[in-house]
Amino acid sequence: MxxxxxxxxxxxxxxxxxxxxxxxxxxxxxxxxxxxxxxxxxxxxxxxxxxxxxxxxxxxxxxxxxxxxxxxxxxxxxxxxNTIKRRFGFFGGAVLFLLAIYFVSSFIWFIEVVNNEKVDSGTIMMTAARHGLYKGAAKWNFSRTDVEEAMMLDINQLSYIKVDIRGVKATIEVVEKILPGDEITGPCHIVAAKDGVVEEILLLEGQVNVKEGDVVSKGDILISGIVFYQPNPLFSEIEEDAKEDKPVDIVRARGIVRARVWYEGYGECKRTTERIINTGRMNRQIIVKSPWFDFRIYGAADPGYVQAKTQVKKREIESPIGVFGWNDLVSIERKKVVTHLSENEAVKIARQKAMQTLTDAMKQDKLPREMEIEILSAPSDPVLRCKVAVDVIEDIAKPEPINEQ
Amino acid sequence: MDKKREALSRAMAEFLDIPKDLVMDLPKVTMIGRNEFYLENHRGIIEYNLTRLRINLSRGFLEIQGNNLEIKNLLPDEMSVYGDINMIKFFD
CATH class of the missing domain: 3.30.70.260 (ACT domain)
Known part of the structure; x- marks a missing residue:
């Protein structure tokens, strides 16, 4: 109505x-x-x-x-x-302001790249800039979908790109490709990844070079990918031909070789330690500076600390006649604390450190129950040293490609 | 003659299930509370003052009595009235 x-x-x-x-x-x-x-x-x-x-x-x-x-x-x-005519300056200014806001908001002022881990943000932004999306780019000069498509072709490591423009901010959201690992698919040997004593061998393919009880070093071939012909005494006549045709087979060796390997951890602890700690007492001075004199307006001149750490904040202006300003000095009292550890305490700390290095070496959190702990120093020594050794049975098989040349 | 036409229109409206305000040009009154009054299919104003409003209809007229009556909107076939309405009367 x-x-x-x-x-x-x-x-x-x-x-x-x-x-x-x-x-x-x-x-x-x-x-x-x-x-x-x-x-x-x-x-x-x-x-x-x-x-x-x-x-x-x-x-x-x-x-x-x-x-x-x-x-x-x-x-x-x-x-x-009539009002508009009378106050043209005001209304004209308002219209001009709105137009200016509209014009300025037609450009991209901020670019953000999200969800990228391996591909560098700089690379993504450079690629986007090559296709028209950069700081200061006018919105009408590029197409969002064109930029997305061109960037997908340029950056192989990305599987998805979305350009989202909100106001003056462009957000480039990416999803990275998950590439398959460097798995060996061709002919290979199985070599020892660590030193150890072979305990158990499970052969799936290839020719075994070691037997249970052998001591192997890192890099030794455990299962060979080069399989030599071995005559079967039962079918010697039939297999004579096969020998001539194919004397050597190169295969992808596969199998599990479990061996006893050793890990060692070492830690040490000083019986006497010195530390410097804050006592909690502090003194603050504010000194006004001028070219003619310095004047303290707050705090004691000498707090009487034996040992202290002083922090100075300077607010100074240099002029032709000298320096004006003020200094803010904070003195924090400190003292030396000497700690004497008993033999048991020092051993405990050294053992903890040794355990930590052992865990780091084994790359696993759970340590085996049986381990050998050895104190290397005498109780009177100023530093207590401790060694922790452990032996575990683990798979040491590591595939290594065969260089056929 | 008019009565015959009216009877025919009513019969048609009833038979075809068409609203009577469309077929017979009858006034349609809506009230919201006692302060807002809406009327469709009027034929003009006969008399208006703060306490009484008489509105011409296709047949007879309608009288509103109240206080501080104000015609909020007035269009050729509809109108709205605001005020403290005490009574609405139809006259043939």
Whole structure:
């Protein structure tokens, strides 16, 4: 029924209508399709509002029927024109400001790369810049999908790229490819990954070079991928031909070789340790500096600390006549604390350190139950040394490709 | 003649299940609380002051009595009235 926005756009005129039986004028205006609203009866007149476009038609009706009317007020956009003309600077500035905001927001000012771990952010941003997405790029100069597609072709390590533009910020979201590991698929030997004593061999393919109880060093071939022909005494005649055709087979050796290997951990601990600690007492001085004199306004000049650490914050301005400013000095009292450890305590710490190095060497958290702990120094020594040794049985098989040349 | 036409219109509206305010040009009144009054299918204003409003209808007229009555909107076939409404009366 009432469209206020449209009324404001067209302009609203408040009318005061004088005379008797003013209902007649209202009905005639209605018959001509004039929209009237907020009709209020006052003492001897009627007040109402009409649209600016209906004013002429209404004034004709009023004058034809010898009524009188006057305009109370005028509102809406057409009547606002004069105000705009009068204060052109203000409104022009506001429009210019909005245009400037719109213009500035049409550029990319921030670029963020997310979800990348292996591929460098710089590389991704450089590639994006090559295809039009860089800091300061106008939004209308590049297409989001084109940049995504071009970047996918350029960076092989990525499986997905999404460019999201929100306001002046572009977020490049990437998903990296998970490449398969360097698994050996061709012919290979199985070599020893560590020194040890062979305990158990399970051969799947290849030719075994070692037997249980052998001591092997790191790099020794355990299962060879080069299989030599071995005649079977039962079928010697039949296999004579096969020997001539194919005397040597090169295969991908496979198998499990479990061996006893040793790990060692070493740790040491001093019986007497010296540490410097803060006592908790501190003194603060604020000194005002000028070219002529220095003046302390806060704190004691000498707090009387035997050992202290002093932090100085300088706020100084150099001028032709000298230095002005102030210094903030904070002295923190410190003292030396000597700790003597008993033999048991020192052994305990040394053993913990040795255990830690052992765990790091074995690359596993759980240590075997049986381990050999050896104290290397005498109780009177100033430093206690401890060694922890452990032997475990583990798979030492490691594939190594055969260089056929 | 008019009565015959009216009877025919009513019968048609009932038979075809069409709203009577459309077929017979009957006034449609809506009230929200006792302060807001909406009327469709009116034929103009007969009399208006702060306590009484008489509205012409296709058959007879309608009288609203109350205090501080104000015609909020007035269009050729619909209108809304705000105020403290005490009574609404139909006259043939």
């Amino acid at each position: 009432d469209n206020r926005v449209l009324n404001q756009m067209e302009g609203i005129i408040g009318i005061r209508l004088f005379g008797t039986k003013v209902e007649k004028v209202i009905n005639m205006a209605l018959a001509r399709g004039i929209y009237i609203w907020e009709i209020k009866r006052r003492e001897d007149f009627l007040e109402f509002k009409i649209r600016r476009s209906a004013y002429e038609a209404l004034s004709n009706i009023v004058s034809e029927n010898n009524y009188k009317m006057e305009i109370i007020n005028e509102k809406g956009l057409p009547f606002f024109k």
